[in-house]
Amino acid sequence: MAEYEIRDVSLAPSGHEKIEWVRSHMPLLYGLEEEFRKTKPFKGVKISLSVHLEAKTAYLCLVLAAGGAQMYVTGSNVLSTQDDVAAALVDDGLSVFAYHGATQEEYNHHIERTLSQKPNIIIDDGGDLVGMLHTARPDLAEEVWGGCEETTTGVIRLKAMDDEGVLKFPMVAVNDARCKHLFDNRYGTGQSVWDSIMRNTNLIIAGKTVVVVGYGWCGRGIAMRADALGAQVIVTEVDPVKAIEARMDGYSVMPMKQAAPKGDIFVSATGCCKTITVDDMLLMKDQAILTNAGHFNCEVDMDDLEKKAVSKKEVRHNIMGYTLSNGRRVDVIGEGRLVNIATADGHPAEIMDMSFAVQALSALYIKEHHNELKPHVIHVTDQIDDAVARRKLAAWGTEIDELTDEQKKYLHSWNL
Incomplete structure (x- = not known):
């Protein structure tokens, strides 16, 4: 049964409209939603997410839920949560702990509530979920397979933890993916x-x-x-x-x-x-x-x-x-x-389509490979980066050249 701590569930209709708007402009996530709905790759998996809680993030949550994930959602900034969007997610059966204008104490409480179900996968933006798991609530880290970090600041924190040898589980540096920072950040x-x-x-x-x-x-x-x-x-x-x-x-x-x-x-x-x-x-x-x-x-x-x-x-x-x-x-x-x-609506939907496609596929990578991974900051695989780029080009109807076998051999040779 879904839990929530939001302002007003009656706000849901306007939140649904916002989500539907971005859904129509995020073809990569839409394609993943269709695939995940059929294959259910996250069936039985608990995912805790702390990202700026507006329409594009909400759609990512719904895509993961379509893949079978049990979603526990909060925001990553006390002013970026949009109450109508949070209400729409609750209306769709997700567990949400966030509201606009929360105090720092309330925000920390929401982070803890989001972690309280002992998630298998973390999706973080700025490192607050991971930070709490390593400081105030290390007991909640036992079931965590790994996670993904969205932004530069969070990756900086994770690398500091990795350097000190205190990181308890693998974290994918989504921010460092080419399909993220070259487009989202810029x-x-x-x-x-x-x-x-x-x-x-x-x-x-x-x-x-x-x-x-x-x-x-x-x-x-x-x-x-x-x-x-x-x-x-x-x-x-x-x-x-x-x-x-x-x-x-x-x-x-x-x-x-x-x-x-x-x-x-x-x-x-x-x-x-x-x-x-x-x-x-x-x-x-x-x-x-x-x-x-x-x-x-x-x-x-x-x-x-x-x-x-x-x-x-x-x-x-x-x-x-x-x-x-x-x-x-x-x-x-x-x-x-x-x-x-x-104080605005964040990045354009088409940009976050690429970033969140990297997030979704990186979460899937953690789910499928966590038994092989060490507790370090790890890179987004070239396969994921390439797959997201090709999906983006396909959405535009854009084709590119392919290397011939002769060219591939040339590029991997030294004795020319």
Whole structure:
């Protein structure tokens, strides 16, 4: 029998409509749903999932449930859960523990409830499920075969655990798959971040100076779209190679202390902490806009800002204005949380179609191979990456060439 802890089951109709919309734009997951419905590869398998709980995630949950999985679902951010979508999943018989605007204590409670059924497979986004299994509730890790991690921040945490030798089960670094980070992180983040900033501020981007903190795949996408919208782009980096790449891509590169007085809009996308500090803010223009595109709300140093701001007030829905000691104001979107999902709808459906197809097939890989796998961070197999790419091309009706036997032999030869 399904369990749930959500706001209001009566919200389900609007949630179903959202899910149906993304289903019609996610052909890879739709194909997997049809296959899983027939083969039931997850029959009897318990899956606990913590991913931003909106329509695309909900559809992934329904695809896995169609394959026979018993799903236990929560969100991965207190502002990204959409209550109507959570209600729709409950209406479809899934166990859901999440609601929008939960306190940190409530959020932790939901994580624990999601783990309480002793899942066989974990699907995580940011590492909170795995973190609780290794700290507060190690007793719940006994039945876990392994799992999948969706995002850069979570993979960073997992690799740290792996390096220390404390990881209790294998975790697939879904984020590192080519069909994930090359498209989701770059094109998905690039589009959805600016969707959120524009819908929440109702300001033009053209002519403004945008400071992008970090030039990984997310930063590349954010900078690319800002440039296309007519902004001047500055990149700050700590990696000299990425800094060279940003410069060669046509952007200005400088330290934050030099960038701070120049920027109109700041977007951090690093997976690290305190990339924009109060000292940086004191150098900024009046009403500079601050956003975070990393998983946790520590990239913009919100804790220190809350302590040192002279005053604060909501200046627009989802935007809090903080007056600093020098009399200038900085405007923070979405409490410094993941801007594209906390205050908008996240990545486009077609992008998440690829990422979640990798998730579903990686979960299946864990189910079929967990007895052979060691408790380490493992790569998505080339076979899964290739299969997802070919499904995507087929959905577009696009064909590509194939190597001939002679070419294959040539590529695997050394004595030419």
